[in-house]
């Protein structure tokens with residue numbers, strides 16, 4: 057079949073990437089979707105079981121830092137669009153191993169940019185797009201000026217925990233090795249736009265939640281621990297604030313920005329949905345206990361306050377007004393609905409969680425692709 061266009065999605069076997077791949081494969085049968093993923097510990101092909109046999113889906117096990125391979129894939133598939141999600145994504149790991157984060161997030165992004173440039177520039181930039189998925193963490197941390205939370209402040213244009221939001225104009229001030237590496241990759245993407253004229257676009261999104269997230273991140277880790285009645289390690293006093301967005305809403309935003317975002321622009325993506333960690337954790341316990349048929353309060357004593365994360369950012373809050381006003385995007389799901397769906401998904405998908413926590417998922421590629 058002759059495809060209308062071929063798009064590489066990097067990191068498609070990860071959490072957000074798998075939702076983006078699924079959306080594109082189903083919504084655009086005339087696009088060939090190439091999932092380029094190295095399958096690190098965070099890449100799990102079982103996340104894509106339901107679409108792995110679709111004719112317009114291709115999986116390529118490759119490292120984004122491998123210039124020759126990336127170059128061959130871009131030209132071999134005649135790729136006109138790249139949606140770049142592959143990254144080392146966990147802040148705690150970046151504190152222990154910053155080099156891996158610099159390699160993948162900085163050099164990997166530069167490798168993709170250069171390979172795309174080499175193939176695209178000679179025939180002109182028309183019809184090409186390099187879309188880089190970034191994070192709100194590049195902006196640093198906001199103050200917690202209302203530690204107790206005041207939802208009425210939202211009516212005056214502020215957030216429940218503080219007046220300020222991250223906008224597209226906020227100065228970059230990353231604190232962790234993860235966010236420093238993501239910030240650096242954002243700068244390289246802008247440099248390719250400004251220097252060579254590459255049609256790039258960047259989005260910076262807040263914390264995602266939903267199915268298929270690796271259970272090292274707060275929400276899936278805690279749901280799994282509640283189910284097994286294991287301690288819930290709350291960093292510090294649980295006072296840090298995060299702005300949560302359901303992953304399918306992020307994937308919809310990515311679809312919109314890929315097709316309609318203006319070249320050279322940056323868009324923030326967030327749900328105007330701030331939660332203090334400890335309050336979110338209480339919602340998780342209450343929801344999980346109800347779904348597991350346990351009495352209310354049965355698992356409250358699992359909460360265990362532990363040493364704080366080094367350099368722990370206090371508050372993130374994204375202002376996504378630009379995306380709403382210019383491209384008409386809004387989150388579709390209320391948080392209560394999203395969290396109920398998410399807790400239910402992890403409780404119903406025991407096998408997925410067991411495979412991930414035991415390491416069995418790492419052999420899925422060999423089973424599916426014969427170790428090619």
Ligand code: NAD
Pocket residue numbers: 066067068069070071072073092093094095096097098099100118119120121140141142143144145146160164189190191192238260261262263264265270
């Ligand atoms: P993830 O850790 O779940 O998945 C990352 C994927 O990248 C995995 O499939 C992994 O195998 C792949 N990968 C890692 N190194 C690679 C390499 N060298 N070559 C090829 N593939 C490689 O990550 P996620 O949470 O889905 O995040 C995806 C992207 O979105 C990242 O760029 C992250 O910075 C960004 N982001 C994440 C969130 C969030 O809340 N999770 C929020 C905003 C932005």
Ligand code: DAU
Pocket residue numbers: 145146147148190191192193261262263264272273274275277289290291292294296297298333365372
């Ligand atoms: O804001 C977007 C970012 O959100 C993404 O760029 C990152 O890739 C993603 O991992 C996420 O970063 P966080 O550090 O905010 O997510 P995490 O789930 O690790 O932690 C959420 C909050 O919960 C944070 O304040 C730390 C706290 N926490 C986390 C874990 C894993 C705990 O208190 N205990 C824990 O065990």
